[in-house]
Amino acid sequence: MTALFLQEKQLVYYRGNYTSYVQAREEKETVQQKKYEWEQEQISHMKEYIARFGHGSSKLAKQAQSKEKTLAKMVRDGLTEPVKYEKSINFDFPDVGKLPPPVVAFNDISFGYNPQQILYKGVNAGVDLDSRIALVGPNGTGKSTLLKLISGDNIPLDGTISRHSHVKVAFYHQHLDEVLDLGKNVLEWMEEQYPEDFLDRTKTRSWCGRYGLTGRAQTSPMGHLSDGMKRRVLFCWLACQNAHILLLDEPTNHLDLETIDSLAGAINRFDGGMVLVSHDFRLISQVAKEIWLVENQNVKVWPDTIEKYKEHLARSIGLGDYADKMSKAPKLKGDGASANSTAGKSKKDKAKKASVEEEMGNVTIADALPEEGGDAAPAEDWFGDEDEEATGEEPAEEPAFDTECPNMGKAEWRLCEVCGKRHP
Numbered sequence: 001m002t003a004l005f006l007q008e009k010q011l012v013y014y015r016g017n018y019t020s021y022v023q024a025r026e027e028k029e030t031v032q033q034k035k036y037e038w039e040q041e042q043i044s045h046m047k048e049y050i051a052r053f054g055h056g057s058s059k060l061a062k063q064a065q066s067k068e069k070t071l072a073k074m075v076r077d078g079l080t081e082p083v084k085y086e087k088s089i090n091f092d093f094p095d096v097g098k099l100p101p102p103v104v105a106f107n108d109i110s111f112g113y114n115p116q117q118i119l120y121k122g123v124n125a126g127v128d129l130d131s132r133i134a135l136v137g138p139n140g141t142g143k144s145t146l147l148k149l150i151s152g153d154n155i156p157l158d159g160t161i162s163r164h165s166h167v168k169v170a171f172y173h174q175h176l177d178e179v180l181d182l183g184k185n186v187l188e189w190m191e192e193q194y195p196e197d198f199l200d201r202t203k204t205r206s207w208c209g210r211y212g213l214t215g216r217a218q219t220s221p222m223g224h225l226s227d228g229m230k231r232r233v234l235f236c237w238l239a240c241q242n243a244h245i246l247l248l249d250e251p252t253n254h255l256d257l258e259t260i261d262s263l264a265g266a267i268n269r270f271d272g273g274m275v276l277v278s279h280d281f282r283l284i285s286q287v288a289k290e291i292w293l294v295e296n297q298n299v300k301v302w303p304d305t306i307e308k309y310k311e312h313l314a315r316s317i318g319l320g321d322y323a324d325k326m327s328k329a330p331k332l333k334g335d336g337a338s339a340n341s342t343a344g345k346s347k348k349d350k351a352k353k354a355s356v357e358e359e360m361g362n363v364t365i366a367d368a369l370p371e372e373g374g375d376a377a378p379a380e381d382w383f384g385d386e387d388e389e390a391t392g393e394e395p396a397e398e399p400a401f402d403t404e405c406p407n408m409g410k411a412e413w414r415l416c417e418v419c420g421k422r423h424p
Contacts, residue, residue, distance in 0.1 A: 008084070018257060018282070029083045036080040043079075046071050089212040089259055091235060091266035096244050099164050101128040103244065103273065104150055109159030111142070111149060119145055123159070123299045125292070129244060131273040134284040136302065136309060137294035143277045146294065147171065147247045150275060170243035174250050176234050182223030186213055186233050189222065194240050211236040212259065227254040235263070245273040252280045261286075281306050 003014040003021035014021040046067045053060040054068075104127040112118035119142035127133065127150060135143040148154040149161060151171045181189050186208055191198045198204040208218055211232045217225060222233060231254050238246075246267070252260050264286040267274055278284060284291070284306045291302040291309065302309055314320070 032080060033083045036082045039074070039080055043071060043074070086258070089232075089262040090210045091239075091259075091262045092210060093239050093246065093266050093270040093272070094242055095271045096168075096242055097271075099129055099167060099244055102126050102162065103128045103164045103167050104169075105162045106149075106156075107160045107162065109149070109156040109161060111145065111154065111156045115157070118157075118297055120294075120299055121297050125299055127245060127273050127275060129271065129273045131245075131275065132267075132287055132289035133274065134276045134278065134288035134291050134306065135294055136284075136291055136306070141294045143294050144173070144249050146299065147173070147249055147275060147277060150245070151247055167245065168241065168243045169245045169247060170238050170241045171247045172234065172238055172249060172251050173247075174253065177230050179237075180222050180230060180233065183221055185219050185221055186236070187218050189233075190237065190240075193237060197240060207240075208233075208236055228256060228259070231255055232259070243272065245275070246270065248274065248276045248278070250278055251276070252278060252283055281310055 001015070001017050003016065003018060005012045005014060005021065005025065014024050016024070050064045050067050050071075052064075054064040055061065106123050106125045109123050110118060110121045135146060137143055145154060148171075149156060151169050152161075152163075153171075181192075184192070187201065187204050190204055190208065191201075198207070205218060208214075213229065213232055213236065217229055222230060225233070231251075235251075251263060255263070260280070260283055264283055267287045274287065276284065276288060288306065291306060293300055293302045293309075
């Protein structure tokens with residue numbers, strides 16, 4: 001499996017799935033940025049030396065000339081570019097405060113669209129403001145129908161559904177784009193939908209811009225927007241409802257991966273409850289703390305992770321070998337040891353640092369770069385012996401690798417991330 005990333009009009013190849021790509025790209029950018037900062041510090045040191053001693057005594061002037069040659073060679077060979085980060089999309093669902101539980105409770109409910117086709121019987125469950133629930137199960141078992149029961153669009157045949165008197169529910173579903181007025185642009189439509197919230201056009205532009213709706217996407221009729229852009233408009237509109245509980249039915253349709261990650265971040269920051277129906281197991285692994293399995297006219301809690309459920313599905317249709325491969329594959333981004341676990345940030349940072357150091361040839365970043373807050377190493381320590389240049393003789397031909405590189409003797413023969421040459 002290979003991931004292709006379009007960067008600066010060039011395709012960059014990454015082996016592995018999307019999660020592997022994200023990790024590899026972060027590590028590559030960390031190394032690149034560190035190398036860029038180190039080069040800029042050395043260049044600054046050399047320029048300062050040249051400006052200070054370029055017109056001094058004969059020996060110092062020749063040393064300054066040597067530094068000019070070193071600097072020219074660095075520029076000629078090509079300097080490391082700084083990392084150019086992509087413009088991020090910042091989805092956000094406003095904080096709505098707290099409501100005491102139970103917020104929504106199912107009391108022994110049964111439901112079917114007719115008495116001969118019952119979807120569930122005797123269901124007892126509840127949704128509160130700390131709920132992060134993903135509904136899974138075969139098609140046609142009533143996952144989307146369960147969301148409509150929570151929202152009040154459907155009424156149970158038996159049993160009752162109790163709701164807090166102040167609870168507000170926002171329902172994102174697959175046919176929600178029918179609410180859009182495709183003849184208007186997003187600014188006009190949002191001001192029409194929420195006239196009290198958007199009295200100033202500047203505020204409207206700012207709010208829509210947070211959802212990646214900028215430039216022409218704000219001024220063009222919504223009928224001219226792509227399906228992905230229309231979905232961003234809907235999330236922009238949905239967030240203004242200030243709901244206590246989000247009901248999300250297949251929210252990733254037409255969204256690119258970066259937008260899905262932004263949506264996952266917004267859900268995790270949200271202080272209300274969420275119930276999700278999605279075939280995107282990666283999104284489920286990022287946001288769900290609890291998984292409900294809807295099948296056989298029942299709703300029950302799945303006791304393990306979404307990855308284990310995926311393995312369970314594979315085995316149930318006779319794909320045991322595929323399930324074994326999945327069990328050995330890297331976990332989905334956001335997936336922990338269990339559905340309720342989260343990894344510590346410090347542990348992630350240590351793992352990332354170790355991976356970066358491995359890519360740099362088992363040399364720690366502290367060894368390869370000047371310490372923060374400390375003085376940079378003199379340029380002559382990094383780029384050759386100045387006394388040889390001071391004699392006025394032409395410098396000897398450059399060796400196959402930089403003998404003064406700090407990586408010398410610390411790794412096996414490989415391409416060095418510091419000096420850009422191959423050496424031990």
